[in-house]
Amino acid sequence: MKLKEVSKEILLKLEEAGFTLESIAIAQAEDLTSTLNIDLEEAKKVIIAAEKELGILPISAAEFLKLEEKRGKITTGSNELDSVLGGGIWTQEITELAGGFSSGKTQLCFQLCVNVQLSYNEGGLEGKAFFVDTERTFSPKRITEIASYRNLEIDDVLNNIIIAPTLNTHHLFSIIEQLEDVIPKERIKLLVIDSFASHFRSEYIGKEKLIARQQKIMQIAEKLTLLAVRYDIAVLVTNQIIANVEDFLYGSSEEPALGFAWAHRPQQRVFLRKSRGSARIARLFDSSRMPEREALFYVTEAGIADAATRDMYV
Ligand code: ATP
Numbered sequence: 001m002k003l004k005e006v007s008k009e010i011l012l013k014l015e016e017a018g019f020t021l022e023s024i025a026i027a028q029a030e031d032l033t034s035t036l037n038i039d040l041e042e043a044k045k046v047i048i049a050a051e052k053e054l055g056i057l058p059i060s061a062a063e064f065l066k067l068e069e070k071r072g073k074i075t076t077g078s079n080e081l082d083s084v085l086g087g088g089i090w091t092q093e094i095t096e097l098a099g100g101f102s103s104g105k106t107q108l109c110f111q112l113c114v115n116v117q118l119s120y121n122e123g124g125l126e127g128k129a130f131f132v133d134t135e136r137t138f139s140p141k142r143i144t145e146i147a148s149y150r151n152l153e154i155d156d157v158l159n160n161i162i163i164a165p166t167l168n169t170h171h172l173f174s175i176i177e178q179l180e181d182v183i184p185k186e187r188i189k190l191l192v193i194d195s196f197a198s199h200f201r202s203e204y205i206g207k208e209k210l211i212a213r214q215q216k217i218m219q220i221a222e223k224l225t226l227l228a229v230r231y232d233i234a235v236l237v238t239n240q241i242i243a244n245v246e247d248f249l250y251g252s253s254e255e256p257a258l259g260f261a262w263a264h265r266p267q268q269r270v271f272l273r274k275s276r277g278s279a280r281i282a283r284l285f286d287s288s289r290m291p292e293r294e295a296l297f298y299v300t301e302a303g304i305a306d307a308a309t310r311d312m313y314v
């Protein structure tokens, strides 16, 4: 545990008493005084330090801008898509990729699992990826293919991706709980959940289960946001699409699954669709900072590419 302006001695006492950053941030100053044998003023300072560390303290917009500039971005492999996303997939937030089958969701996830490992100069974060696989689609062979086209050390690339296959929502939740330990220990910088909707859609069927489903989705989404902010990691979640009669996406008859419980959680929502051949179109349709725009990219043997780079690989 790290806390700015808190002495080593107090930190040690906090750890011995089983405190986490979260539990300090929500503790009463009075409780800390007795547990740690410190005075009230000191206890308040410790709580504020924990709130700062978690990024939950009110700050000015100017300070916020400074923090935002420091946030990491992982390149998708397509300059066009990066530019629509504001430089790639950002840390400290959830990015959603929604789309039909073969629209490129999983391929983008694979590419980002490789790209997160690149140096900062190359568009990476020099970190590892954690891939939650709900549909058993993770393919080490495909990762090898992508990495070999970029002349990367295949063994390193594979070792830097941790895969967690999940069997149901309960299992998914337990994996996410374990991430509190795994993320800092392994220097995880990208958390992928491919696909978020699949367990929910198969387990919570019928109107009578809707409330329970929405609650579970919100619980997990909240946890994902917390992990993203606390550990400065990018969270990438894929979502399926369902038929919609109300033309949600300007005339499209499809919308992302999971409804309103989920819809407001991701900071960036991207809709993917197939175009001709290996071409795919990504539309950023819901973002708090970027305009709604489309990008054309390609899924090639070498991974995600632009029109300009794809011919190098085919
Ligand atoms: P689903 O909802 O079914 O999971 P998805 O959006 O995850 O769909 P992807 O797996 O990302 O779909 O995309 C599959 C497409 O990617 C294939 O149809 C193919 O066009 C392309 N693709 C997959 N592997 C390769 C490869 N090795 N070389 C070139 N293109 C590939």
Ligand code: MG
Binding pocket: 105, 106, 107, 137, 194
């Ligand atoms: Mg997929």
